[in-house]
Amino acid sequence: MFTFAARFLRSETGIIRVDVKNVLGRDIPAEIENYGRVKPYGGAFRLKPENKLLSSLDEAIEKTGLKDGMTISFHHHFRNGDKVVNLVMEAIRRKGIKDIHIAASGLFPCHDVLVPMVEDGTIRKLTFSTIAKGGLTAAIMDGKFREPCVIQSHGARARAILDGDLHIDVAFIAAPCCDTGGNMCGIGGKSNCGLLSFAYADAAFADKVVAVTDGLTSAGVDSVEISHDHVDYVVEVDSIGDSEGIMYGSTVPSDKPEKLRIAEMVALLLDKSGYIKDGMSFQTGASSIGLSVATYVEKVMKEKGVKGSFCLGGITRYLDGMINEGLFEKAQSVQIFDIDVLKTLSKSLNHIAQGSDRYGNPRNPNALVNFLDIMILGATEVDLDFNVNVITSSSGRIITAPGGHTDCAAGAKIAVVVQESIRRGASTICDRVCCITTPGETVDVLVTELGIAVNPLRQDLVKALEGSGLPLMTIGEMKALADAKATAGAGELKTGGRIVAVVEYRDGSVIDVIRQSATE
């Protein structure tokens, strides 16, 4: 309708300028003083929206510029049901890319197919916060990785990413619900995993971010956990995971008498030391003792009419039940352990999704672990300085990883380690743990079926429990009782091998190393 008409004019300030009519026929200078060059309007739909949707993971690998030696990341909210790690790594191997560093928040036996990729040089190293014993832990112990693997707590991982110590080249994020712009959410598709918490930092700090989804929607995601503005590409695949896999490692409250005795003592200890009170916050993992503790704590809360503030961390059906009963106001959640909890998640105002930075980054003044009253911790071994091993067996082989263990121990007002004093016939209390995961400085109490040992650093707690009638003893006394009960020695520890894994503390310092070993 209108044509561009250029005109030369002498302006008041003496500058020759070229005036134009835009397509609507408005007289607009080509350059406006103190504004700059004018981009003339050329129609309402001249700017096309970005297209982030790619046809395959292969295309994503090409577009992101993924190449030899790079660090790529994944989250583990599907736990043993995840399919994305394998899909991506198979595509990377097909392309002949080598020396990849996988920085996954967690890895499970479902990822054992990666072992041949370690052997053929596709993978050089792992960094993880959660792991379950399987092919990958065996590969680490057998020295198959070219470089030492790095083990970090959830908070340590967030800190490392935010501080630039863990630089991620490409983050691949399994997204149950994702729109074409890259907005993502952990629920709302056919394969739900609850939350994407462990991927928030990856999304914000990785050079390139690829959303991998089997729940693509064009209209948009409502409860956006990861915003499109962090996302470069979206790839649709047949299946990102099996929701049932989130139950892996989770269990039910124990009915073993020793474990029930521990759980009962913990509840009494917490009550008598004044931690069970209105506004209390609480975290316990998905171990059978931890869940038993939850049931005993629930009982005390009900008897006393106590209303807590929040449950933290990985949410089980037991914690969810306590929220639904009004015993806690809400869950500050980083992962979901139960498929039943998944089903009601979208309709609940009481589950707040939190990333691992907010959960436990030691640099974050509002890390939720710092507002946690009570933490129930598991252990494979505890030593006389209250140092805790949750990574290796007593023979020094990796069997799990700290998750939020270290973060919560450091942050909680009372951190209680619960374990049976005897495992496989051997005492779990030792002079020196095989691998320090969580320093004794951050551990307040050890409870075994033999009794309660308070860390001497907590004289306030020792005093508060005087005359409580609880079976208090020193950790030395507890060790002597356990040793007397033991029918076997600890696994033989072979030291001196090559370092196969480095255990980083929350601040990135090295708290321990794990050396190659051939024994189980």
Added chain:
Amino acid sequence: MFTFAARFLRSETGIIRVDVKNVLGRDIPAEIENYGRVKPYGGAFRLKPENKLLSSLDEAIEKTGLKDGMTISFHHHFRNGDKVVNLVMEAIRRKGIKDIHIAASGLFPCHDVLVPMVEDGTIRKLTFSTIAKGGLTAAIMDGKFREPCVIQSHGARARAILDGDLHIDVAFIAAPCCDTGGNMCGIGGKSNCGLLSFAYADAAFADKVVAVTDGLTSAGVDSVEISHDHVDYVVEVDSIGDSEGIMYGSTVPSDKPEKLRIAEMVALLLDKSGYIKDGMSFQTGASSIGLSVATYVEKVMKEKGVKGSFCLGGITRYLDGMINEGLFEKAQSVQIFDIDVLKTLSKSLNHIAQGSDRYGNPRNPNALVNFLDIMILGATEVDLDFNVNVITSSSGRIITAPGGHTDCAAGAKIAVVVQESIRRGASTICDRVCCITTPGETVDVLVTELGIAVNPLRQDLVKALEGSGLPLMTIGEMKALADAKATAGAGELKTGGRIVAVVEYRDGSVIDVIRQSATE
């Protein structure tokens, strides 16, 4: 307990290394092959959390390095109740900083105290998406700003920030609820403003971000709208705003017969053209005709048993009521216009907070405006090409700004302009609008009390309405009727003055300019 013990060893690879014991007595090499230099563990609490809390805005200005010529930004969710713009600018003036560019999502008469700062050189320029007639609009028209102001829609502002065209040096974000880490939310404090939507892009892209709050909490914000990881500093002040101010510019459904006739015709038009149907989405502003349209649309939806999907944009009590009645599933909200809606916001699962990028950035494939079915638009003038002016009066003086007008017109399936054909005695339909805000290409229908004019570009709509019994006419016919009815001419437009404002379209192109004028 342990001391650092350095040892020199010859490793298998022949490298001399220094081994250390960390404070827990673990033997760890000072350097690990393929890991690098070891930072030895030195205690659980060696890393101190960041302290972002500053004592005053003056300190924030110093710490952010704010200096002459910089661009600073604000959001306008308090509308005419905002206090933060003035507090910050007064502190800037006290420091003698000059030539500031204020890029605020909106400005109101409560900000008239800035006018002397324009005069004394503290402020050189404004960029805004929303404005209300007052001292600042007068200062613009009177040529008081050293540089042309820039007027952008909400979506245009988001695009400009994300694309780097609008670079923000320091964003000051009024935060009703904020923790010491900088997590922010629009509700939960003593001065609520509902949402922080318009500040999301600022938080993500500004060089420095300062949260300004009167609702500081140490424990942490639950419903985080802006995450701490974007925030550099937190400043506590006595009051950030007056919640009542959000009502400014909002009104009640009209009872004027002409306006009711328009609203009724719009509802009939939407119904007969098939837009009132299950799953429909809807936006109308807070104008009296817009609200009247909502009540007529509500009536039709109830009669037909229609359930809509979402309401978009600024949420009034009327839209909130329709959601509560189940007529719409949810609100995709960018701001709240009613204090009653604020009160229930935290308990509602049906209000989804959205940023302006998600709302209307033309580069965003999932911009919600693109999923909008029905948009009801206001206007000060419409011309024969359906171009709409919503910025100036017919005499060319700025009286308001587009907000989401342009974005919704471009995105919605049907964009209906509603206005009375006569304002202050003069016809509102003209040959050529004084300032093009929204191009006719994106406007589908004009409805005045005289009848309905469909844009000839929408032949499908013309066809759908054939035989509907609605008072259809061409826009030329409607103009003739309005002109015959008019008792006064349009305001006299004085052109040729200096350019005082540049109107940018969604893609950053210049759709029009506004020139200095001395007449009201």
